Amino acid sequence: MPRTLFVAPDQRGALPTIRDALEAADEGAIISIAPGDYPEPVSITRQHVTLSARESGSVTISSPFPDQPVVSVTDARVELIGLKFTSSEHSAVRVRGGQVKIVECTATAGYAPGIDIAGADRIEVRNSQVTGAQYGIIVEDSDGTIDRCEIREIADDGLIVRLGARVKVQHTTIAGCGFRGVYMYQAGDSSLDRCDISQTGDAGIAVADQSSPHIGTCWVHDTQGAGISVGRGCGGLIEDCRVENTAVPGIHLADGARTEVREGDPAKGKVPVGAVATTGNHQDLESVDKLLGELDGMIGLAGVKAEVRGLIDEIQVNEWRRSEGLSVGTVSNHLVFAGAPGTGKTTVARIYGQLLKALGILPNGRFKEVSRRDLVGQYIGHTAEKAASAFEEARGGVLFIDEAYTLSRSSGSGADFGQEAIDTLVKLMEDHRDEVAVIVAGYTGEMEKFMDANPGLASRFNKTLVFENYSxxxxxxxxxxxxxxxxxxxxxxxxxxxxxxxxxxxxxxxxxxxxxxxxxxxxxxxxxxxxxxxxxxxxxxxxxxxxxxxxxxxxxxxxx
Structure with a gap:
């Protein structure tokens, strides 16, 4: 029967530190740790031990040395149960080789992975949380399971499965990641089952470089990039997934990807309501060429044509980078059209919207043109309602606001609701950042003043196209x-x-x-x-x- 060792600094007969217990532990020993803070790095090499909190969640282990992991496991067989690990500049838990089981633990790491595993024979991470780390969990060249875990508020990728790893991830929530929720490369036939992935700065799930995962019954939502992005040469199966409020398309398959997408039968409840299961990025390059030809056919506007072509080129290259699993910076589709009336701003806006549709950035080419009278109400609460209604009508396409500068306080009477319309639109643009391309138009000088009407305007519109007078x-x-x-x-x-x-x-x-x-x-x-x-x-x-x-x-x- 395994021997149990007790760690409690203030208890007579118990060991004062975890290190003392590890030195005294024999094969299969259980180290039971009393509630408290333990500022000591824990290193386990070629041992078979269990570290368990006497009361789950009551034990916090940290390292006073920023260049060392809190817990380092090397070629050992270890179970970590009910513990909290906090680190700043190194991994909270670092595993190299052996076998590890992490149950009901919490890991926090400021500038490093919360849990970093490589070369392990077998891993199991269950009912655990990783928060506030540079990366959530990294699994490399290891087999095992991640079950019923939470990975939240991560600066970069939430979960990375790479380089020969075969991991089954199930019933896991990943949210609030600065880059991707899940990134798989050379991950073989790893799987994601019944996972909730949301609020990522790029793709919810990115699959690249010879990976063929099974992604089943997952909910991917509220991501700035595609819900699920699969690179060239990758295979596997995506089935019964629900993809909502992501960049378009919800599921992006690069040219040469062999992934099968099965939508399931919503009537039977296999796919949740609102699921989006598209195959490929639906880029219509023939339409893109036709629309660019239509733009070139417009008289004059040489500078505007060059700017639009540059925007389209950037979008296309970003899609190629995304398909290869490379990082892609955030690109705003909102534009300022500055210039005198009659210089083709409305026509160019319509073509731009159709180009975004053809490139798969927006789901449709809907074009909604509005002016001040369509956005500003006559009594309190009416303006927000009108602005939201106009925005809703444009969702999936372009909202074109002509003479937008008339909304700002400086150009109005001062006693109206123009500023409320601006503030409402700024919030809607943030809440639905990838669903509408907003174009504001007006005289050059007036538009410069307009951009000062709300602190959020300049950050939403980082590109201005200047329409010169015709000769x-x-x-x-x-x-x-x-x-x-x-x-x-x-x-x-x-x-x-x-x-x-x-x-x-x-x-x-x-x-x-x-x-x-x-x-x-x-x-x-x-x-x-x-x-x-x-x-x-x-x-x-x-x-x-x-x-x-x-x-x-x-x-x-x-x-x-």
């Missing part, structure tokens, strides 16, 4: 394009006359760019109608289609 030559081209779209032609020398007219127009804050071209064409059509009616006979088809120099002169009479 006279570009306005002539726009006029010709508009005319052709309405089955009109420009008569002889009319293009030169238009160039002269647009060249002499005053370009102040009221200058409307393409809107000026549209208004001028409308006046020219009215002038043409008057001219043709005065002919006294039915005009020919060519007469009906042709706008003449006389029509222009009549249209601009009294407007110069």
């Amino acid at each position: 006279p030559e570009e306005l002539v081209s726009i006029s010709l394009h508009m005319a052709r779209g309405d089955d009109y032609l420009l008569g002889e020398d009319l293009d030169l006359a238009l160039l002269e007219w647009f060249g002499q127009m005053e370009r102040d804050q009221n200058f409307g760019n393409a809107r000026e071209a549209r208004k001028l064409l409308e006046r020219m059509r009215k002038s043409q109608s008057t001219r043709l009616r005065s002919l006294g006979q039915r005009p020919t088809r060519d007469d009906l289609r042709t706008l003449s120099l006389d029509d222009l002169l009549e249209a601009v009479r009294g407007t110069g």
Whole structure:
């Protein structure tokens, strides 16, 4: 029968330290530790022992030496039961070789893994917690089980299973990780079963480099990256998983991934309500090329086109990096469009939304255009309701706020609810950061002031696209394009006359760019109608289609 040793510094007949007990322990000994704090590093080498708190959770072991783990296990057979481990710069528990069983323990490590295991023959971590560590649990080249554990508030990855490890993780909660919840690479056929993974800075579960795990009946939600991301060459099975409020797509399979995704039958309760089980990232590269071609076909806007292409290139490269299991920085899809009216901001916003849909970043190309009157209410509580309603209508697509600067207090009367609308939108953008691309538009100077209206605005909008005024030559081209779209032609020398007219127009804050071209064409059509009616006979088809120099002169009479 195994011998039991008692550790209690103040008890007569008991051993004063854990180290003393380890030195006295024979094969299979049980070391029972009295409640209290034990500031001593524990090193166990080639022993078969059990360290158990006399009362679960009442024993805290720490190391006064920051360069040493709290508990170091080397080629030993060890059970740790009901203990608390606290560390700052090194692992709370470090295992190299042997066998280890950790039950009802708590590990905290400031700048290191909470539990770090490598080369072990067999591991079992059950009903334990890891909090406040650089990494939660790392398992390398070891076989075993992690069951009913909690890993929370981790600076980097919550759980890493790597380099030949075969681990069955079940009924485990992983939440509040700065990077990924679970990261598997060269992890063979490890498994995740009935786990809850949420609030991660990147993917909830990332599978890379020849791993073929079984991921079953897991709930992955509220992640900034994909819910489940699988890299090229990986296999395995994803089944009956529920993926909610993550980056799109919920389940991302890189090109060359062999993973099978089974959605299950929601009617039978195999997949929880709201599950998202998609195969691949649904990138429609043909549509991307078509949309970029449509953008290039717009007149002028060389700088804006280059900026949009740069954003799309970054999104595409990030997807390639993510598929290879590489880190990906957080990218905001929210934009500021600064410039005068009539410079194509709304059209570019629509194309941008369709591009995000084609790249799998947003689920649909819905486009919701609003202005101040759509967001600001007339009484207390009405504004938040209107702003939330507009935001909800845009979810999955683009919310385009024209003349957004009119919402700020500095440009309003001071006694309205514009600021409330801004504050509401900022909170909604944070709560649903990957579900909507918000674009705010307006005059360049006014938009700079607008960004100061709420401390959170600048952090949400870190990219501004400047729309320059169209040149006279570009306005002539726009006029010709508009005319052709309405089955009109420009008569002889009319293009030169238009160039002269647009060249002499005053370009102040009221200058409307393409809107000026549209208004001028409308006046020219009215002038043409008057001219043709005065002919006294039915005009020919060519007469009906042709706008003449006389029509222009009549249209601009009294407007110069």
